[in-house]
Amino acid sequence: MIRRRRRRQEEKPYALSLTSLMDIVTNILVYTIKIFAVSPIVIQDPSVELPHSTTKENAEESVVVMLTGIRAADKGMPSIVVDGKVVEWIDKETYRVPEAAKNNGYVIKKLKQELLAIKKNQKQSAGLIKDSGFTGRIVIVADKNTPYRVLVDVLVTCGDAGFGNFEFAVVKQEA
């Protein structure tokens, strides 16, 4: 009787236990997400393709002005985005910021308005939160096909709003 039961048990197909493997994969996943989250600049717009550079400087957390590419989802138009919010559209045909949207030929009105609001918030938080305050640092995340005329408009506007420390986001590559 006992022998028969043992034989029956031996004949049973052995089920592969995936639980331990599952644990390992979950650990790797958590670790990867943690590493991934370390980068202060997250580019979620697929239309933004950064240029490559031999720079050694690392990105730090600051205000991000993004100049999206021509393949942007909304109306297929490139746009100027500040901290995830579209503030101005760039004309798709001429690839210029419309003249009506500017002052002095360079200063983009809505962008300046948005940056001044951020500056005000940063100055207000200076006394309330430790290690915060207005630094004047701004990161420009631009698609590699953005023309110089749009870039200069954005730089002049940022400078006019008081943000004088520019950093261009690039993809690091070996020299």
Add this chain to the structure above:
Amino acid sequence: MSGRFRNRRALEELPEPEILPMMNVLFMLVMVLMGMSAFLPIGVISVQAPQLGGAGAATATEPHQELNLKIMILKTGFKLSDGSLLPKNFSALRAKLIEIKAKYPQEKRVILMADPDTIYDEITHVMDAARPMFDEVAFMPGEVL
């Protein structure tokens, strides 16, 4: 008695949860995240604010600057403020900038101007060519035609 046996057998025959599809999803997530983090190491290039007053304003604020080297990116090549014209070759530009740096070792600043159609990618390559001889890069608004 027989009811209790039936329950035990039912427990023994309870199917294990199917975790293989979930494993596949997790593996894919790990691969995608690893790929993205490995291929997109984001860095930055520091630049200075453009001055609406042009080169004169730059000289007024920093009197110790002697050269105020300007690089103009044209459609066909590069024009430097010392009058030299170079073809659109980043190695040639770099060689010329090394030559200038040897003459003016104190100089750290370079001012960039470009044709309005010049793309950002090209500007980045010019900034790369200027580094590390000229760490401070400034932009000057205006159109080079």
